[in-house]
Amino acid sequence: MYHWQPAGGSSALIRFGAMQEFEGKVAVVTGAASGIGLAMASRFASEGMRVVLADVEAPALNAAVTGLRQQEHEVLGVVTDVSSAAAVEALAQQTLDAFGGVHILCNNAGVGGGFTTAIWESSLKDWQWTMGVNLWGVVHGVHTFLPIMLEQDEPGHIVNTASSAGLMPGNRIYGVTKHAVVALTEALWDGLVQRESKLRCSVLCPGVINTQIMFSARNRPEELQNFPGAPASDAERDRSARVKHLAETSGMSPEDAAGIVFNAIRDEQFWILTHDDIDPVIRTRMEDILSRRNPTPRTDSFGLRAIEQPGR
Numbered sequence: 531m532y533h534w535q536p537a538g539g540s541s542a543l544i545r546f547g548a549m550q551e552f553e554g555k556v557a558v559v560t561g562a563a564s565g566i567g568l569a570m571a572s573r574f575a576s577e578g579m580r581v582v583l584a585d586v587e588a589p590a591l592n593a594a595v596t597g598l599r600q601q602e603h604e605v606l607g608v609v610t611d612v613s614s615a616a617a618v619e620a621l622a623q624q625t626l627d628a629f630g631g632v633h634i635l636c637n638n639a640g641v642g643g644g645f646t647t648a649i650w651e652s653s654l655k656d657w658q659w660t661m662g663v664n665l666w667g668v669v670h671g672v673h674t675f676l677p678i679m680l681e682q683d684e685p686g687h688i689v690n691t692a693s694s695a696g697l698m699p700g701n702r703i704y705g706v707t708k709h710a711v712v713a714l715t716e717a718l719w720d721g722l723v724q725r726e727s728k729l730r731c732s733v734l735c736p737g738v739i740n741t742q743i744m745f746s747a748r749n750r751p752e753e754l755q756n757f758p759g760a761p762a763s764d765a766e767r768d769r770s771a772r773v774k775h776l777a778e779t780s781g782m783s784p785e786d787a788a789g790i791v792f793n794a795i796r797d798e799q800f801w802i803l804t805h806d807d808i809d810p811v812i813r814t815r816m817e818d819i820l821s822r823r824n825p826t827p828r829t830d831s832f833g834l835r836a837i838e839q840p841g842r
Contacts (some may be wrong), residue, residue: 531774535800541802546731548685548796548797548798549633549634549685549687549730549795549796550685550796551685552574552577552578553577553579554578554579554808555579555580555633555634556579556580556581556582556583556620556625556629556630556631556632556633556634557571557574557579557580557581557583557632557633557634557635557636558581558584558622558625558632558634558635558636558638558675559574559581559582559583559584559636559638560584560585560610560612560621560636560637560638560667560671561584561585561586561639561640562585562591562594562636562638562639563583563587563590563591563594563739564585564587564590564592564594565713565739565741565743565784566592566638566691566734566736566741566787566788566791567583567636567638567639568583568655568784569783569784569785569787569788570595570636570638570689570788570792571605572598572785572788573785573788573789573791573792574634574792575598575601575603575604575605576603577792579633579634580604580605580629581596581598581604581605581606582605582606582607582608582621582625582628582629582632582805583595583605583607583608584607584608584609584610584612584639585607585609585610585639586609586610586611586612586639586719586749587748587749590741591607591609592607593817594607595617600677601811603834606624606625606628608620608621608625608627608815609622610639612637612639612663612667612670612671613662613663613666613667613670614670615673615674616669618667618669618670618671618674618766619672619674620825622674622675622678626678627699629743630646630652631678631682631684632675632678632679632682632686632838633679633682633684633685633686633687634672634686634687634688634689634795635675635676635679635686635687635688635689635833636688636689636691636692636784636791637667637668637671637672637688637689637690638689638691638692639663639667639691639695640663640664640667640743640746640748641659641660641663641664641743641746641747641749642660642704642743642746642747646836649701649702651701651704652703652825653688653707655754655756656703656756658749658754659726659727659744659750659754660703660704660707661684661703661706662701662754663713664704664707664708664788665671665710665711665714666709667712668690668691668714671688671690672690672714672718673686675678676688676718676729679729680727683728683769684728685728685729686728686729686730687729687730687731687732687763687795688717688729688730688731688732689731689732689733689734689794689795689802690711690714690731690732690733691711691734691736692708692709692712692715692733692734692735692774692830693703693708693735693736694709694735694736694805695706695708695709696710696711696712696733696735697707697712697735697803697808697812697815698808698828699811699813699815699825699826699828700737701738701828706791707791708735711733711752712733712735715731715732715733715800716733718731719731719834724751730798730800731800732791732794732795732799732800732801733800733801733802734791734802734804735801735802735817736782736787736795736804736805737781737782737801737802737803737804737807737808738780738782738783738805739784739787739804740781740782740783740784741781741784782804782805786804787804790802806841811828
């Protein structure tokens with residue numbers, strides 16, 4: 531909600547509902563063992579928040595929690611498979627048991643999905659794995675935590691991690707999931723505003739970030755692998771190596787991305803884009819739609835034809 535109110539002798543736009551106080555509040559971050567998730571958890575902790583880190587990768591999660599505790603931050607680690615509604619419900623319960631509430635929720639867990647085949651050649655297991663984490667993980671987070679946050683009747687914020695791929699023409703499963711997260715978050719924003727809630731939300735659409743998302747298949751459940759135990763193909767290994775090189779040489783640091791997210795929460799900013807070099811691609815897509823024009827063939831500005839997992 532927005533209201534004009536005098537400030538220093540002049541009119542100022544005051545946001546009622548935007549989070550301005552973070553000390554002692556509680557943040558929950560999924561996909562928090564590494565990358566943007568860990569950087570957001572660290573930033574929230576540095577602001578005096580109590581933080582719950584959730585991730586499916588137990589060793590990395592334990593290391594992240596240990597590192598933050600050594601800095602004397604109050605944190606909790608919960609191994610969580612966000613594709614499971616029961617696991618996310620357990621995460622919420624452990625959060626409430628430990629800290630009594632939640633004020634920021636970052637539905638950040640994600641996987642790269644299949645990127646070396648045409649979309650019709652992707653297996654149903656590819657769809658189930660990628661949709662399960664990237665989309666259903668967000669659905670489960672919103673479905674489970676939002677009622678708790680509404681009941682608290684306090685300022686709060688939800689950040690759903692999509693991708694710049696959610697704003698550009700899609701060509702792989704990853705892009706399908708990220709377009710869906712963008713639409714879900716738009717619907718969430720509209721519902722919260724219509725109800726005059728103290729909660730707000732943002733959709734994070736990162737560009738190239740220096741993370742390890744290109745190796746997310748390491749956490750793919752065996753039952754959802756196309757060929758359990760088989761090594762990655764030469765094409766997959768080559769592509770992962772090229773994405774890794776791109777991320778390391780020109781990607782934004784996760785810490786810088788986390789800073790952008792924190793400022794967006796404080797400023798009640800819905801669209802969180804970390805890069806502006808994708809603006810021409812987004813603009814062309816919008817112009818195609820408004821002109822009823824067939825999709826413009828896309829040449830990746832990242833130097834990779836089908837890179838649809840720019841960051842996590």
